[in-house]
Amino acid sequence: MTNPINSLETCWYISPPWGQQVPVIALSLLEKVYLPSEKVTGYCCGIEWSDDGWSYSIASQKGIISVPDSEIIASGQLQPLVISKPQFRLGQLVNFRFANDGPKIRMILGMSLINHAWLYQVEWKSPALKLPTDEGVCIFPKSTQQGKFINRLSWVTPHDLSEVV
Numbered sequence: 001m002t003n004p005i006n007s008l009e010t011c012w013y014i015s016p017p018w019g020q021q022v023p024v025i026a027l028s029l030l031e032k033v034y035l036p037s038e039k040v041t042g043y044c045c046g047i048e049w050s051d052d053g054w055s056y057s058i059a060s061q062k063g064i065i066s067v068p069d070s071e072i073i074a075s076g077q078l079q080p081l082v083i084s085k086p087q088f089r090l091g092q093l094v095n096f097r098f099a100n101d102g103p104k105i106r107m108i109l110g111m112s113l114i115n116h117a118w119l120y121q122v123e124w125k126s127p128a129l130k131l132p133t134d135e136g137v138c139i140f141p142k143s144t145q146q147g148k149f150i151n152r153l154s155w156v157t158p159h160d161l162s163e164v165v
Contacts, residue, residue: 022091026069034073043079048110087158094161
């Protein structure tokens with residue numbers, strides 16, 4: 001007999017929240033872009049999944065700005081930075097070394113370049129399970145019950161991940 005909670009947890013981490021295939025991204029990492037709303041140019045330094053689709057982090061002279069692809073004009077030119085290639089890709093299944101007793105396999109749901117180092121976003125908590133707080137109130141992801149939020153995603157280094165074999 002299988003443990004239904006363990007099965008739910010395992011399936012969630014390796015199933016994309018958007019269905020069977022990873023949606024197409026509008027920009028490449030390090031691509032030069034223009035943000036008409038901000039009237040600035042910059043380059044894409046990160047991509048992450050949100051409930052509304054892909055969200056892009058744009059490094060500009062105003063700092064890092066997070067916007068959807070509808071607010072970006074892409075140039076098709078890559079920013080000339082001398083950095084190492086990312087070790088993992090969006091949608092790739094990886095082993096998460098700090099998963100404690102939970103399932104070890106996770107899906108890469110975001111990537112970001114910070115200080116010339118790649119960080120990867122993975123889920124640490126299933127949205128289907130309740131998380132009790134100190135007050136005994138259950139909080140659901142993306143809910144505003146009692147004005148509280150829970151973030152299911154975490155940014156980790158390549159050291160925290162390894163390829164699924």
